[in-house]
Amino acid sequence: MTTIAATEFLPLVATAGAARDSLVVSLHDVAPSTQRVANNIILELARRGVVTCSLLVVPDYHHQGLFTKDSQFVSWLRNLEADGYEVVIHGYCHRRPRRPNETMRDKFLTRFYTNDEAEFYDLDYKEAFRRITAALDEFRAHGLKPRGFVAPAWLLSTEAERAARDAELEYTTRLRTVRDFRSSQNFPARSIVYSVQSSWRRAVSHDWNAALFRLLRSNPLLRISIHPADYSHPEIWRQIVNFIDVAGDRRAATTYQAWIAEQRVRCGV
Numbered sequence: 001m002t003t004i005a006a007t008e009f010l011p012l013v014a015t016a017g018a019a020r021d022s023l024v025v026s027l028h029d030v031a032p033s034t035q036r037v038a039n040n041i042i043l044e045l046a047r048r049g050v051v052t053c054s055l056l057v058v059p060d061y062h063h064q065g066l067f068t069k070d071s072q073f074v075s076w077l078r079n080l081e082a083d084g085y086e087v088v089i090h091g092y093c094h095r096r097p098r099r100p101n102e103t104m105r106d107k108f109l110t111r112f113y114t115n116d117e118a119e120f121y122d123l124d125y126k127e128a129f130r131r132i133t134a135a136l137d138e139f140r141a142h143g144l145k146p147r148g149f150v151a152p153a154w155l156l157s158t159e160a161e162r163a164a165r166d167a168e169l170e171y172t173t174r175l176r177t178v179r180d181f182r183s184s185q186n187f188p189a190r191s192i193v194y195s196v197q198s199s200w201r202r203a204v205s206h207d208w209n210a211a212l213f214r215l216l217r218s219n220p221l222l223r224i225s226i227h228p229a230d231y232s233h234p235e236i237w238r239q240i241v242n243f244i245d246v247a248g249d250r251r252a253a254t255t256y257q258a259w260i261a262e263q264r265v266r267c268g269v
């Protein structure tokens with residue numbers, strides 16, 4: 001780690017607490033159209049002691065318009081960043097047009113698993129680099145300082161990962177891992193995440209995550225990924241809140257950026 005970055009990270013590392021295990025809550029699909037729900041989630045997390053999390057912001061969510069055109073939204077993000085929340089680039093438009101001649105695997109991942117949202121699933125290097133740098137420029141021009149890139153549905157092609165790295169972003173996450181581009185370390189840590197579009201998906205998600213939460217008890221990093229839609233399903237939201245209450249007793253809430261900084265210090269990167 002360079003001296004400047006190390007110095008910037010140090011206060012966050014100190015608050016994360018060296019001895020305790022960590023909890024990273026990430027809030028996905030943050031955009032002007034989801035701001036009201038996102039804010040309610042952030043407030044409820046704070047009431048339960050989680051006063052920092054990683055906010056995955058989509059620059060032009062579902063082609064609804066660039067978030068930077070909404071000055072009230074930008075101020076809200078800036079205030080959160082100043083309060084210790086992390087702003088992360090989460091795709092560009094969060095949409096992937098269907099292509100001719102898709103394989104069964106392509107169709108499963110991009111339609112059934114993600115509902116046509118896997119924007120970076122098979123982007124080539126050039127287009128991925130263009131979207132990532134355009135996003136980065138928008139964030140920076142409005143005083144925001146993202147360091148990570150997370151693809152919609154965590155589906156990131158090898159070429160697109162190389163583009164994120166070349167754009168000098170520092171890390172990405174996938175469903176099962178956190179990857180630090182600087183150290184090239186891959187940290188195994190499966191995320192809790194819900195699929196809520198139908199009642200059967202909610203039922204499966206609920207039972208699966210109950211088992212997963214028990215399985216992850218001894219993992220040094222627990223990841224809980226929340227989508228705005230989770231908040232409107234009481235049985236799902238109750239379980240998330242319960243996980244947060246239980247995990248919060250023995251884990252320090254942190255962000256991906258701060259958690260990675262802590263691993264770098266530990267490993268002398």
Ligand SMILES: [Zn+2]
Nearest residue numbers: 028029152153
């Ligand atoms: Zn997303």
